[in-house]
Amino acid sequence: MPGIPGTGHPPGFELTQSQGNEKLQCSNHDATHMLVLSPDGELSEQWATASSSCCKTRLVRELRHQDIVQISCGDQHAMALSRGGELFTWGKNAHGQLGVGSLTASIPQPHLVKRLKGIPLAHIAAGGAHSAVVSLSGAVYSWGKNGFGQLGLGDTEDRDCPAYVRALEHWKTVFIACGADHTAVLSKEGLVCTFGAGGAGQLGHNSTQNELVPRVVAELWGARVSQVACGSQQTLVYVPSLDKVYSFGSGEEGQLGDGRKPHQLIPLPITSPANIEKLCQENSTSQKVTGSITRGIQSSVLRKMIKNSYLKEIATLKDKDVDAWISNSSLQHWELIKQNIRLIFSSEACINGSFLGKSDKHFKTSKEFSGVDMSEVQQFYEKIRKKPEVLQEVQKEIKKLLLSLSSSPISPENFRLYLILPFLLRGNDDSSFHSLSLLAQAITRLQPKALQTLEHLLSNLETPFFRGLVFLYQRVSQKNVSEFVTDIVQRGMDYLISPYDGNSREPETLQILQILYQVNSRAGFRVLAKNFYVPQVKEAIVNHMNFCANTPLWNLTKYPCIFSMEDKLLVYDIESKTTAVHLGPVVLRTIAWEQWLFPVRRQYLLQDLWNNLNSASTQQFRSILKAAGRGDIFCRVGTLCGMALYNSCLVPFPFPAALYKKLLGLAPALQDLEELWPPVGRNLQAILDEEDDRIFESLEMDFTIMEEGDSMVAVELKENGASIPVTKDNRKEYVDLYVNYVFNESIRKPFEDFMQGFLRGCPAEKWKMFLPAELQIVLQGQTKFDWHLLEKNVIYSHYQPSDETIRNFWTVFHKLSEDKKKKFLAFLSGSDRISAYKLERFTFSIVDPQVANPDEIYPYANTCSLILFLPRYSRKGILKKMLLCSIEHDEMFGLL
Structure with a gap:
């Protein structure tokens, strides 16, 4: 693809043909250091002696097992990129140009640049004493000497490890070149930015000033440059539409033969392409410039500009390769296929560089956008699962990789594999479940900032794929929870003798499920909450958790997402009704609140309520928080609400949904x-x-x-x-x-007072498991009802469901308006709402009072025992009239 940006070799490269194979060599700017990569993969380096009449050659044996695809030389250091996506550096390191996190004077053997592990690199470049790389999605990292701002970081401080050049974010960088003390980058649109030393005009900004941050070369705007190269103090660019090479910077010694000034401050064409090729041929015999740039232009650089030699890339997944894996089945082909699978799926960088969108969207990779085309991942999985041996080989290599994932990745590109791998590890066998558990462990090892980045990327994942992740982790969590519960139950009553020591750790997949749940909550519940439930926890709660809240089973409550609302109510009920008192090694229980009498007079309800709250002791609240002040109405109301929650009572205050979010620490x-x-x-x-x-x-x-x-x-x-x-x-x-x-800001003090009172009134903690909407239902009661379920739950005394009076009653009832039905509920129970604890189990009794003349008595209710006394009527009209009269008349609302 001639003319495509980013397809040329770095400065100092020369390709020579030998029996159809390429020998790759590069050298530094003064030809004192050269790397040579032979066709059979051997990498050697040569150092010129002081007289430059002979060279010392060393075989780089440390990289003999690496498939090297790119090499680059600085003045006294070298870089090599493997096909597996690993970057190695060695040589002088006085300025940190090796990027290994230290300023060790010299490192003679190649060392892995660990900070770039997992980032799919597209191009590498070494300068005088600095280094730079570009990722496949255009992220630029630089390190080393920075005295002139050649790292593009806005300052002049050296760096001993790769730093992200934020000024080039989303600039779609595809190529980078380094001079002695300056740097040039090329965008996919053909724009050129330069930064660093500008004393010789090598930045092309019509000045000799240094630039600490990348600056566009304005003279090249609109030219659509396809190649860029840097000499010691010079920069060259190639414009394919004009078929011309432009240069700027130092032009000493007149190497180009055009009589230009020593310092060229703006880009100017150097000569015609035909003359360039002739000049290259003439200069190729000159030992002085062969394979180097000597304070100016090097012949091999010009040849590279014209011939558009290609860079080799790291291994990434290609459609044609996958098709070959599926179609070939011979033993000879299978060994080659396994090698290719191993190369890609044993490398974080190669996986992160695969599955990128066909468009340029991946150049927008950030903390909000992963750059992965998840449909490509899906298509790949669908292809290889038709060939079980291929799928098995892919999953085997991934499983090995999971044990070595970094805990502190530096780029959003690092996080792609956390989105990709779950969909490649799918399966119903134990091996797939185990691999997903290993992946979960790797995620839980991430540092807080890294985990936050992953959460951002998850929140922007398309809903079908986000739902797929939930399904995968929920399914493996079911299996893990079952095993966890079984293990705890087998250890049994030992936990009553000694407190939980933490040896039985809950599955990491639950942590991932909870992370997905939190992301889902912030995104407005794209996936229904029930998709997170793990049914096995209910059995654990009912059968085992009640005997001791200090067992590992209680730790499952750290993951509210796996509990249905009914399960949460059960957990909260256990906690709120019991408090632990430690007497030696034995754990005993007492029932909270059972001895606290709370007398109130109907005509002085609020006065008695406040008096009781103000005079309550700390022990009565089971709380160590201080008592509310007499004048603080917000604290008092909060205390009342907390007490209601703790005692499973309703407080139908018309609080907005935002209050429940704030109680749970969520932002309205x-x-x-x-x-x-x-x-x-x-x-x-x-x-x-x-x-x-x-x-x-x-x-x-x-x-x-x-x-x-x-x-x-x-x-x-x-x-x-x-x-x-x-x-x-x-x-x-x-x-x-x-x-x-x-x-928040306008109500900070009132809310703090309310929260103080709420925590005082409710010493339990598991209410925090509820979602805001669930907590609202628990406190305020349910306002939407299934009236037919209410009919189904009724218990009859002296009646049968088939009796005419009962049939007439329900016929009349179901024809009432929603408002009238709620008034009947208030007439029956004292409240027009149903407690969250009774949503599915709310029941009442219909009793025949067996009066002599039923037409002379209204239906009446006992709200304490939820009994409706219904005289026998035979006519619907009279029944409806008397029922409406009962529920509309204040005095007939029930006997308290």
């Missing part, structure tokens, strides 16, 4: 503001949806919010907010700060 969103304050919420959403810049100008909004008090006051949402206009670019930040102010 714009949707919560719209629920609380509909006009404002809709207006903010309209701001996010607006695409016309003129609208923002006409609104004249800034980063303030008007706060009501004795007078309207403008509160700044950020520092100097009154001076920052809201624009199309910063509107998301404005909305986020607005929501944060309403739900």
